[in-house]
Amino acid sequence: MYSPVNNYFKERIELNTPLTSWNRVLDGIVLLDHGISPYKGDIVHETPLVLALFYSIKQVSSRFIPLMFVVLDTVIGCLLYKVAQFNAIVLLEDQKRRQSSFAKNVGPILMSESGLGSTPFLTATVYLLNPYTIGSCVAQSTIIFTNLGLALSLYGALKGNCLLATLGVACAAYHSLYPIMLLVPVTLILLKIMQDYSIIHTLKIVLLCLLWTSALLGLSYSLFNSIDFIKASYGFILTVPDLTPNIGLFWYFFTEMFEHFRVFFLWVFQINAFFYCIPMTVRFREHPSFLACILLHVICVMKSYPSFGDAAVPIALIMMWRHLFPYMRNAFLIMCMLVFSTFLAPVFWYLWIYAGSANANFFYAITLVYSTAQVCRHINYYLKQAANHTSNFTCSGGNSNEMESS
Numbered sequence: 001m002y003s004p005v006n007n008y009f010k011e012r013i014e015l016n017t018p019l020t021s022w023n024r025v026l027d028g029i030v031l032l033d034h035g036i037s038p039y040k041g042d043i044v045h046e047t048p049l050v051l052a053l054f055y056s057i058k059q060v061s062s063r064f065i066p067l068m069f070v071v072l073d074t075v076i077g078c079l080l081y082k083v084a085q086f087n088a089i090v091l092l093e094d095q096k097r098r099q100s101s102f103a104k105n106v107g108p109i110l111m112s113e114s115g116l117g118s119t120p121f122l123t124a125t126v127y128l129l130n131p132y133t134i135g136s137c138v139a140q141s142t143i144i145f146t147n148l149g150l151a152l153s154l155y156g157a158l159k160g161n162c163l164l165a166t167l168g169v170a171c172a173a174y175h176s177l178y179p180i181m182l183l184v185p186v187t188l189i190l191l192k193i194m195q196d197y198s199i200i201h202t203l204k205i206v207l208l209c210l211l212w213t214s215a216l217l218g219l220s221y222s223l224f225n226s227i228d229f230i231k232a233s234y235g236f237i238l239t240v241p242d243l244t245p246n247i248g249l250f251w252y253f254f255t256e257m258f259e260h261f262r263v264f265f266l267w268v269f270q271i272n273a274f275f276y277c278i279p280m281t282v283r284f285r286e287h288p289s290f291l292a293c294i295l296l297h298v299i300c301v302m303k304s305y306p307s308f309g310d311a312a313v314p315i316a317l318i319m320m321w322r323h324l325f326p327y328m329r330n331a332f333l334i335m336c337m338l339v340f341s342t343f344l345a346p347v348f349w350y351l352w353i354y355a356g357s358a359n360a361n362f363f364y365a366i367t368l369v370y371s372t373a374q375v376c377r378h379i380n381y382y383l384k385q386a387a388n389h390t391s392n393f394t395c396s397g398g399n400s401n402e403m404e405s406s
Helices: 005-010 022-033 048-060 064-101 119-128 131-138 143-159 162-176 178-194 199-224 228-239 250-256 259-275 277-283 288-302 308-327 331-355 360-392 400-405
Strands: none
Touching (some): 022 048, 048 199, 064 119, 064 131, 064 308, 131 308, 143 178, 143 308, 162 199, 178 199, 178 277, 178 288, 199 228, 250 259, 250 360, 259 288, 277 288, 288 360, 331 360
């Protein structure tokens, strides 16, 4: 954090976006120092509460800021440890409750306490030692606040705490907008944990989330006595005016697109990002924690300004279903795609921008490899969950051959 590599990582477009860049936060702090609203121009797109937090810390000592990112990442790792722990308990209880309907010969694929004992530690380790996590932390990308909200929401939901769960969803949505989709799986988890599927209880959870969101927006308004931040942050996310290259899918399409088609395809792209919540909820309504993981993968690929830091939490959450890894296919291919895209992205960026020996297609091609790897991983976990569901619930009189055909 205190080495020269810190400055290099702050410039990497794979780790920073106009929404999460630390340099943009510094611009906002300078504008505040001069008594100018940071949302008057088109430079700062950070949310007011995060900007005010760093402004306050900088008044004390700027050397505490890198340490703060390390502490927050450690907190997220601890929360994911507890999330995996609670999820293992839920999975085991669910398996025990429905074991009488399982086929006779499914013993080898059933979960056990000993098998899931190391899952929490593995989940936290994969997050904390993930190069995407470390790179984002060193770059001081503010995506860390979105990840904190996501981890807090899942922790609160699996613990059965409505206040914490809805606060986490509200914080993540307040910072990045797209995580509002997480309200669906969080609500389903809370209903499942509390064994209360009534409409009143559902409305209570949704209302709590709306109240938290309103409180955050109201507090943001009170800081600047203006709603300019809404257009500068959420309007910026939805309208995608800045086409600075990133690892997402938006920038290249809208750079090449005729202006009179822009509004139509903007609606198509944004609806596409949110639409998957509907079919996934229908399919995995009985597995809400798995649904949350899948939706986080969708957000990684479909959001307008993604970065490597967006993938840190969903990659760690995958470890909670390590007992389903035998169902996974093409794991080596997907891993190679992720490694190649991670290392070749800065190479192709250099060839395009600095060496002049490549063009935008080179860099966009590697972003397609990254997105394809995310989608393939998403499909793999979808299929293995479906396979586990099918084989477990084969009729109780079924033999091993019937189970295999299932």
